[in-house]
Amino acid sequence: MKNKWWKTALVGAICFTLAGCGSAGTSTASDASAGNTKQASNDKAVTVAIWDNNQLKGLKSIADDWSKESGVPVKFEVMDWDSYWTTLEAGVSGGQMPDVFWMHSQYAQMYKDSDVLLDLTDYIDKSEKIKLDDYYNGITELYAGDGKQYAVPKDHDTIAVVYNKKVFDKYGIDYPTKDWTWEEFADIAQEITEAGKADDVYGTYMNTGSNQAGWYDVVYSFGGNVISQDRKKSGMDDSSTLKAMQFVGDEILPGCPSQDSMANTGEDTMMISGKLGMALEGSWMVNSYYQADNKDDFAWVELPYEDVNNNGKCDKEERCSIYNGLGWSAYKNTKKADQAFSLIEALTSKEGQEKQAELGITMAAYKGASDKFTTAFEGMDLSAFTDIENDGTLVMRPYSKCSNRWEDDFTTGLVPAWQDPSQMQPVCKDLAAQMNETLAEES
Numbered sequence: 019m020k021n022k023w024w025k026t027a028l029v030g031a032i033c034f035t036l037a038g039c040g041s042a043g044t045s046t047a048s049d050a051s052a053g054n055t056k057q058a059s060n061d062k063a064v065t066v067a068i069w070d071n072n073q074l075k076g077l078k079s080i081a082d083d084w085s086k087e088s089g090v091p092v093k094f095e096v097m098d099w100d101s102y103w104t105t106l107e108a109g110v111s112g113g114q115m116p117d118v119f120w121m122h123s124q125y126a127q128m129y130k131d132s133d134v135l136l137d138l139t140d141y142i143d144k145s146e147k148i149k150l151d152d153y154y155n156g157i158t159e160l161y162a163g164d165g166k167q168y169a170v171p172k173d174h175d176t177i178a179v180v181y182n183k184k185v186f187d188k189y190g191i192d193y194p195t196k197d198w199t200w201e202e203f204a205d206i207a208q209e210i211t212e213a214g215k216a217d218d219v220y221g222t223y224m225n226t227g228s229n230q231a232g233w234y235d236v237v238y239s240f241g242g243n244v245i246s247q248d249r250k251k252s253g254m255d256d257s258s259t260l261k262a263m264q265f266v267g268d269e270i271l272p273g274c275p276s277q278d279s280m281a282n283t284g285e286d287t288m289m290i291s292g293k294l295g296m297a298l299e300g301s302w303m304v305n306s307y308y309q310a311d312n313k314d315d316f317a318w319v320e321l322p323y324e325d326v327n328n329n330g331k332c333d334k335e336e337r338c339s340i341y342n343g344l345g346w347s348a349y350k351n352t353k354k355a356d357q358a359f360s361l362i363e364a365l366t367s368k369e370g371q372e373k374q375a376e377l378g379i380t381m382a383a384y385k386g387a388s389d390k391f392t393t394a395f396e397g398m399d400l401s402a403f404t405d406i407e408n409d410g411t412l413v414m415r416p417y418s419k420c421s422n423r424w425e426d427d428f429t430t431g432l433v434p435a436w437q438d439p440s441q442m443q444p445v446c447k448d449l450a451a452q453m454n455e456t457l458a459e460e461s
Contacts (some may be wrong), residue, residue: 169345171383205272267439
């Protein structure tokens, strides 16, 4: 019954709604190796689906190297986030699936249970390039189940604060440093908002849907949680979570644009247009700022911490970055299983992961292979994204089999509390009850 239910859920799109993670790309297709006719390429190529056009150039570079060795072309198709999952859903129903594709924490549990993903266990066991212990454990476990591995970790990400030096200079505010607290973050945000009234400039941004790069980081820094470790109970009514969420409502939101404005405009758009002083961003967003005409205005600093034990210093567990990681999966019924895994192996090997970081595609899932990411964007210091791994605690992005359902509930359900923070605690308790109902259905 369990597997049957999830197959129906997948094909019927019961759980297929989600606010995006990472940059959305435009739909495009590209062959990774030259010198083949179009028809030959289509017949022989390993097809790859992704959703971030910013990563295409770098991934093609790695795939080109593999194609030169294997003689097999690679055909990439890039879609926006929503189209990506709609296309996979249609593929599950109609059998037209890419050979290789990205998997995400929001959908991994569902796809694993729906018998869609190729079991990579035997391939990994025979591989001389892939040893799962070399990757971040949380990401490896995310794509495993029943003793089988359904994806090889592609990357990992962390969160930092981007700030606009020009805005800080204009209002005479000192740049933030890594020893700041969430209280100081909130104070700076409110100071910029007050000073920037005439210019329609705000201190920061935290939408209801700003989860991984947003209020999740605050919750875990305060000692709270969004979901229990066994993923069976909501943490939205935990006392520390409620304290953190009340802090967001009372201290951070007064430094933000209106909820309606944030619902309609992303933080990167506001930041790049000079309407925000600072914002929480994931490492996957760096290229958006680097490609901006005013890229020299932006700098990065580690996330603040919350002095939970009042000892006047930052203990590792008090500075938390939510992290996530994509996985490279293959379609169970692909006719090119061996070639598909060989390409995945090239993309996720130590060499491939180091090149991924060096090219600025993303940080690596392979431990110790991300250092070159911090210097991949000339003139922009990105050490905040890697330093937090020593200065703080990485917390795996909360997930369950149908995370998108309760995350969508958060995005819509928190709106009344964003509009009236005095309603924060009852709203969070109601969301906890809703989430517990969803989690009970997953059992």
